Amino acid sequence: RGRGASAARPAGAHSGEWGRSATEAELSTELPTLYVYDHCPFCVRARMIFGLRGLPYKLAFLLNDDVVTPTKLIGKKVLPVLEEQGKAMGESLDIVAKVDGSDPVLKPSADREDIAAWQKDNRMLIRKLTRPRVAEAILPEFATKASRDTWIKNHQFADGTQFDECLQASSDLIEELNGQLPKLDALLDSDVSVNAGGVSYDDITLFPLLRTLTLVKGVAWPEKLLQYTRNMADASDVPLLEKMAC
Known part of the structure; x- marks a missing residue:
């Protein structure tokens, strides 16, 4: 069951050899x-x-x-x-x-108000860095022009800031983010889980944000935070987006 888990994956469940017929x-x-x-x-x-x-x-x-x-x-x-x-x-x-289920691998949330506060304080900064990059990323939900245009239309900033303006300001925005990430790094218990004692609901809510940030090229990731992000991607089988970073 990934890190700290033991459920077996059925044999052949993800074996997709070309030309093979399903059993x-x-x-x-x-x-x-x-x-x-x-x-x-x-x-x-x-x-x-x-x-x-x-x-x-x-x-x-x-x-x-x-x-x-x-x-x-x-x-x-x-x-x-x-x-x-x-x-x-x-x-x-x-x-x-x-x-x-009834035999959970996840620990309950520890109600990490410190991490919630970090996310709140940096929410707009992260959105200005990630939204313009999501809009340009090669993703399955944007396989048609209409689908990409729909997302862009629905994710404009309320204050009128344009995606192009955010991209032009990338250097300053990334510098600001690089100053904030060590604060988050210090809040992690380890590079395998947010809290001591194993993976919890706090990992379920934090990792997706970090994954989106892997779209941003030039981020100076603190070592523990970077390794945590990579470890969680492996454990949860959700690949990062860093190969599309710009």
């Missing part, structure tokens, strides 16, 4: 389907628990302008959505709790 067992197994956007931090939360538990599932990326599919599932355009045995549910942390 009878595979054909008769109905896996849960998780509908997501790749860039979405809330979707990353839901993806993490499957990886941490080592559970096979179907990962379905929707186009950002697809309103019909989520509406059919839960009545409105919101992701993530988990569909299993004919039933669908939304809300990322509800999905995490359901998948983690």
Whole structure:
């Protein structure tokens, strides 16, 4: 089940050799389907628990302008959505709790007000760095022009700041972020979990933010924070975005 977990992944569940036919067992197994956007931090939360538990599932990326599919599932355009045995549910942390089940691998949240305060203080800075880069990233939810345009239209800054202005100010914004990251680094217990005692809901809420920041080229990551981000990506089977960094 990833770091600190032990559930076995069914043999062949993720073996996709070219030309291979599915076995009878595979054909008769109905896996849960998780509908997501790749860039979405809330979707990353839901993806993490499957990886941490080592559970096979179907990962379905929707186009950002697809309103019909989520509406059919839960009545409105919101992701993530988990569909299993004919039933669908939304809300990322509800999905995490359901998948983690009665024998959870996740520790409860420690109500880290210090980390929450860091995120609040740096929210706009992070948005100015990441939104323009998400808008240009090669992601499955932006496979058509209309889907990308939809996201850009829906994520403009309320104060009128344009994405191009943010990109032009990247040097100053990155310098500001580089001054803030050591403060967050100091709040982590280790490079494998936010808190002592193992992976918790605080990791589920922090890692997605850090993953999005890997889109930003030139960030001076403190060593513990960088290793934590990489370790959590491996443990949760949610790849980072650093190869698209700009």
